Each structure stands twice: as C-alpha cells, then as structure tokens.
Amino acid sequence: MMTKFLVTAKDIRKDFNRRVIFEHISFELSTHASLSITGRNGSGKSTLVKILSGVLTPTTGLVSMAVNDSVLKSEQRRNYIGFVAPYLQLYDEFTGSENLLLSTHVRGRRGMSADGESLLKRVGLYARKDDRVGTYSSGMKQRLKYAFALLHGPALLILDEPMSNLDEAGIQVVVEVIEEQKQVGVVVVATNDADEARLCEENLDLNAAKMPQPAAFS
Amino acid sequence: MTLIPNFDTLEVSEEPFSALRSTAAVLKKDFASELRTRYAVNALIMFVVTTMSIILFAFGGESVSSEVLAGLLWIVIFFAAMSGLSRTFVSEEERGTTMTLQLLARPGSVYFGKLGFNVVLILSLSLLIVVLYLIFISNFVIRSYDIFVATIVLGSVGLASASTVIAAIIAKANTRGTLYPVLSFPILLPLLLAVIHATKLSMEGMPFAEAMSDFQLLLSYSVVVITASYLLFDFIWKD
Numbered sequence: 001m002m003t004k005f006l007v008t009a010k011d012i013r014k015d016f017n018r019r020v021i022f023e024h025i026s027f028e029l030s031t032h033a034s035l036s037i038t039g040r041n042g043s044g045k046s047t048l049v050k051i052l053s054g055v056l057t058p059t060t061g062l063v064s065m066a067v068n069d070s071v072l073k074s075e076q077r078r079n080y081i082g083f084v085a086p087y088l089q090l091y092d093e094f095t096g097s098e099n100l101l102l103s104t105h106v107r108g109r110r111g112m113s114a115d116g117e118s119l120l121k122r123v124g125l126y127a128r129k130d131d132r133v134g135t136y137s138s139g140m141k142q143r144l145k146y147a148f149a150l151l152h153g154p155a156l157l158i159l160d161e162p163m164s165n166l167d168e169a170g171i172q173v174v175v176e177v178i179e180e181q182k183q184v185g186v187v188v189v190a191t192n193d194a195d196e197a198r199l200c201e202e203n204l205d206l207n208a209a210k211m212p213q214p215a216a217f218s
Numbered sequence: 219m220t221l222i223p224n225f226d227t228l229e230v231s232e233e234p235f236s237a238l239r240s241t242a243a244v245l246k247k248d249f250a251s252e253l254r255t256r257y258a259v260n261a262l263i264m265f266v267v268t269t270m271s272i273i274l275f276a277f278g279g280e281s282v283s284s285e286v287l288a289g290l291l292w293i294v295i296f297f298a299a300m301s302g303l304s305r306t307f308v309s310e311e312e313r314g315t316t317m318t319l320q321l322l323a324r325p326g327s328v329y330f331g332k333l334g335f336n337v338v339l340i341l342s343l344s345l346l347i348v349v350l351y352l353i354f355i356s357n358f359v360i361r362s363y364d365i366f367v368a369t370i371v372l373g374s375v376g377l378a379s380a381s382t383v384i385a386a387i388i389a390k391a392n393t394r395g396t397l398y399p400v401l402s403f404p405i406l407l408p409l410l411l412a413v414i415h416a417t418k419l420s421m422e423g424m425p426f427a428e429a430m431s432d433f434q435l436l437l438s439y440s441v442v443v444i445t446a447s448y449l450l451f452d453f454i455w456k457d
Contacts, residue, residue, distance in 0.1 A: 055320050057456060075324045083321055089314035091247075093254040105243035106322040108236030 004068050005080070005155040005185055006030045007052070012061035014047050021047055022206055025061070029202075031155075034178070034187040036197035039206030045190040046085065048206070049158050052188060053083050067155070079107060082154030084145045086164045092134035096125050096144050099133060100151055107152060119147040123173055138165040146177060155185040162189055163196060175199065240323050244331025248306060252335075258305040262343055265301050269294050270350050281357050288417035291358075292410055294347050295377070299340050300399040303381040306332045307389035316389075320455065329382070329451040333444070336378040336385075344370050361423030365416055369429070372436035373413035379440050380405050383447035386454045409439050 006028065013023035021044040029035055037045050050056040052063055054077050065072045065080060072080065090099045100116040120126045123143040133141060142165045149157065159178070163171050178199050181187045189200050197203060252258060273290060282290075310316045319328055348370065351358045360366045381402055388397045416432040 050317075053321065055317055055456070078321055078324070081321065087314065088317055088321075090318060091251065091315060092313065093251055102243065102247055103318075103322055106240055106247065106319070106327075108238075108240035108243070108323075108327070110239070 003155075004031055006066045006069075007156055007186055008062075008064045008066075009052065010062045010064070012048070012051060012058045012063070014044060014051065014056070015059045023060075025204070025206075027202075027204060029156075029186045029188070031185060032182055033202065034182050034200035035189070035202045035204060036200035037188065037190040037204045037206060038192065038197050041192075043206035045192075045206060046087070046160050049083075049085070049160050049188060049190045052156075053081050053158055054078060065156070079152060080155040082149035082152070082157045083160075084142075084149045084158070084162060085160035086142070087160075088145055090133050090141065090144060090148060093132060095130050095132055096120060096136070096147075097129040099144065100147060103148055103151060109152070116147070116151060119150055123147050124169060139167055139170060142166055143170055143173070146174070150177065156188065157181045157185065158188045158190075160190040161193075161196075162191065163193065237324065237327055240327035241330045241334070244319075244323060244328055245334045248331065248335040249338075251309075255309075257309050258302040258339060261305075262298055262302040262339075263346075265298050266294065266343065266347055266350070269297070270347075270354065274354055277355070282355075284418050284421040287351075287355065287358050288414050288421060291347065291351060291417060292373070292414050295340075295344055295373070296406065296410060297399070298343055298347070299377050299381055300402060302339060302343070303336050303378065304385040304388060304398050306335055306382070307385040311389040325452045325455045326448060328455060329386075329448060332386075333378060333382045333447075336382045337375055340374040340378045340381075341371070344374050358421070360420050362420045362426065362429075364426050365424065365429045366420035368426075368433055369413055369416040369420060369436075372433060372440070373409065373416075376409045376413075376436050376440045376443070377406065379443040379447065380409070383443070383451065383454070386451065390454075405443075409436065412436050412439075 007030075008028045010026050011023075012025040014021045025048065027035065037048055039045050047056060051058050054063070054074060065077050067080070091102065094102060097116060097120065100120070104116075117126065117129070120129050123146050125140060125143055125147070128136065128140065133144065136144065157177075159174075162174050162178070166174065178187050178189070187200065189196055191197050273294070307316075310319060323331075352360075381398075384398065384402050384405065388401060391397055412432040412435045416429045416436075419429045419432075
C-alpha cells in the first residue's frame with residue numbers, strides 16, 4: 001500500500017521586527033503534489049520554506065504533517081524532510097562521503113535508507129567523494145546538498161533556488177529528482193525563475209500575500 | 219531506475235535509542251571537526267601558556283599563600299574556558315552549519331553532544347593547567363588529592379554546563395567576544411566561590427568531609443543548570 005503523506009499550512013504569518021513579511025498563507029499538499037513558491041526579492045520565499053522545514057517558527061499559524069492520517073510530532077518531522085538551499089552549508093572539513101555518513105548518524109540512524117555511494121554517483125561526485133568539501137566548487141557543493149537531502153528518503157523535498165550554481169548536467173539531475181520525488185512524495189520549490197516554477201503543478205505567489213512594497217529604486 | 223528511496227521505509231515511531239545515537243554522533247562530529255580544524259584547542263593552549271608565563275613573571279620567585287594560588291588557578295581556568303568553550307556554537311554559526319544541524323538533530327541531542335564536548339575540553343584544559351602549576355609553582359602543593367580531584371571534576375562539569383548554554387545564546391549575537399565572559403561571570407560566580415574554597419581546603423590537607431558542602435553546591439549547581447538548559451534549549455536553538 002502506498003504511504004500517504006500530507007503537509008498542511010494553516011494561516012501562516014511571519015513578522016520580523018514588527019514588519020509583516022506575509023500573512024494568511026494556507027495550503028494543503030498530499031503525495032504527488034508539487035508547489036512552486038514565487039515572489040519578488042524580500043517577499044519571504046526562503047522564510048516560508050524555512051517555516052515549512054521547522055527551522056523557523058511562524059509568528060502565527062500552524063504547519064502540520066501526517067503520514068497515513070497519523071499526525072507527526074514536531075521532533076519526528078525532520079526525518080521526513082529533505083532540504084536544499086544555497087544558504088545551507090555542509091561541513092567543509094569533512095569529505096563528501098563523511099558528510100553523508102555524519103548526517104545519517106546525527107539523525108540517530110544506524111544505516112542509510114539509500115546507498116550513499118549511489119547518490120554520490122547520481123549527482124556526479126563519486127570521483128571526488130573522498131575530497132574535503134572545502135575543496136569543492138560551489139556547483140559541487142550544491143550537488144552534494146542533493147545527496148544530503150535525498151539520503152534519508154524524504155517525503156517532503158524542499159528546494160530553495162534549486163538550480164543555483166549548477167551546470168547543464170546538474171540542472172538535468174535536479175529536473176529528474178523533482179519528477180521522481182513527485183512519484184513518491186511532495187516537492188516544494190521556492191524560486192524566481194519561471195522555468196523552475198513550471199516544474200511544479202501548483203503555484204503560490206507571495207506577491208499576492210500582504211506585504212509592504214519595497215522602496216522603489218531611483 | 220529511481221534512486222530516491224521511498225519514505226515507506228520510515229517508521230512514524232523512531233528507532234529506539236536514536237536520541238542517544240544522535241547525541242553521540244554530534245559529540246563525535248565535534249571531536250573529528252576539532253581534530254581537523256583546531257578551532258578551539260590552539261587558542262586554548264596559547265591562552266594557557268601566555269597566562270602561566272604572566273603569573274610566573276608576577277610572582278618573581280615570591281612565596282604566595284594558598285588562598286591566592288587557589289584563586290589564580292580558577293581565574294586561569296575560567297578565562298581559558300571563556301576563550302574556548304563558546305567555539306562549539308559560534309563555529310557552527312560562523313560557518314553557517316547551524317541550519318544543517320537543526321535539520322538533522324533534535325535540540326536535546328545537540329545540547330548534550332555539545333555539553334559532552336565542552337566537558338571533555340575543559341577537563342583536559344584543567345589537567346594541563348594543574349600540571350603546569352605543579353611543575354612551575356613550587357608552593358602549589360596538594361595535600362588532599364581526593365578533594366582536589368573531585369573539585370576539578372565537579373568544577374569542570376559545572377563550568378561546562380553553564381558556558382555551553384551561554385555559548386548557544388551568544389552565538390546568535392553580534393558582539394560575541396565581549397558578551398561571553400560578561401554574561402557568564404554572574405552565572406558562574408557561585409560555582410567559582412565554591413571551587414576556590416574547595417581548592418584551598420585541598421592545599422591545606424583537610425579531610426574530605428570538610429569540603430562536602432562545597433561539593434553539594436557544585437553538584438546541585440550542575441544539575442539545576444543542565445536541567446534548565448535542556449528545557450530552554452529548544453527556544454534558544456530554533457529562532
């Protein structure tokens with residue numbers, strides 16, 4: 001039987017220093033759903049995906065997740081979330097494969113759900129897996145983040161600016177990853193790029209959510 | 219062939235002992251990271267060597283009372299701890315890996331992993347300082363080793379427990395360097411008074427029972443600080 005995953009956002013609002021970034025954000029995504037979050041710079045795309053991942057708490061509103069109608073506790077959610085973003089950093093002093101092993105152990109698991117080496121081959125880093133991440137280019141680091149995010153078989157894959165720093169081959173891998181994730185779970189993509197947004201079936205435009213206009217450039 | 223594993227394999231209830239394994243993994247990661255980067259150790263050793271040299275120059279061969287020696291010992295340990303123990307959280311913040319850790323581990327595992335690392339760091343540091351003291355300061359003589367060892371162990375655990383949670387708080391601040399000792403001092407004051415008193419007793423050769431009240435204070439201090447830190451850490455760590 002296929003496992004049913006459901007993520008629900010109810011009336012989310014986030015303020016920074018009394019400034020409302022966005023409010024009244026509500027949506028429901030179940031297995032096979034894909035959502036792109038778009039909006040101008042400063043509209044809160046990254047803030048919203050951080051709230052979804054549990055790294056930030058919303059000022060008001062609620063994010064809930066359920067597997068087969070059984071609601072997940074907040075401490076259980078991290079094992080169902082995969083996250084890739086330019087501002088997410090892996091440990092430079094460890095090698096690519098050490099970073100993957102470390103992430104499995106820090107999750108409190110004995111083994112990996114996926115074969116770490118297969119994932120490293122998939123993202124094109126197998127030949128450099130024993131080199132320290134500090135020696136990787138920004139594109140290679142972005143590729144490693146995909147292996148890191150997919151290693152535990154996440155039900156919800158959150159991608160913030162998914163193609164940043166990637167070459168043509170890397171972009172192709174990301175397109176495939178998104179398509180595959182749609183078969184088994186939920187994908188959320190935060191982006192400014194129309195082509196990236198088109199990879200998702202649904203769209204949430206944060207420009208439409210209440211937000212003060214940024215100062216006009218003169 | 220899809221390489222993305224299906225989350226069907228994940229159980230809603232977590233594996234048993236996963237919190238313990240996660241804590242051990244955070245601790246192991248910090249040690250491995252420290253071995254490769256020498257983020258805290260180099261600064262600590264340089265601090266200890268510099269301070270010891272200044273103390274030796276200041277003494278100039280004069281004989282100093284046990285009260286002054288006990289106080290000086292803990293001044294060196296306190297400031298060395300202040301220069302090194304904040305690194306566990308500050309280095310995560312500076313390198314931008316805080317979010318990675320937030321995505322991977324529950325806050326409790328991060329706190330206890332970092333606490334364990336700081337306890338080991340401060341114990342090794344105290345050991346180094348005591349050895350240097352014994353070698354270079356002729357009238358630093360310990361007559362009750364049981365009191366002294368218990369003081370160093372309980373004092374280090376207490377120092378690490380308070381400084382770990384303060385490090386987590388100041389890692390989010392802009393003025394980290396100056397804020398750390400300033401914030402730590404009032405919280406660590408009861409602990410410092412007890413360890414200085416117990417160290418003096420150990421140098422005077424008092425029986426173990428004489429230092430019991432200090433040890434009770436040190437033990438309860440650590441229990442209270444660790445419990446409060448564990449309960450509050452979720453709020454410090456998240457936003």
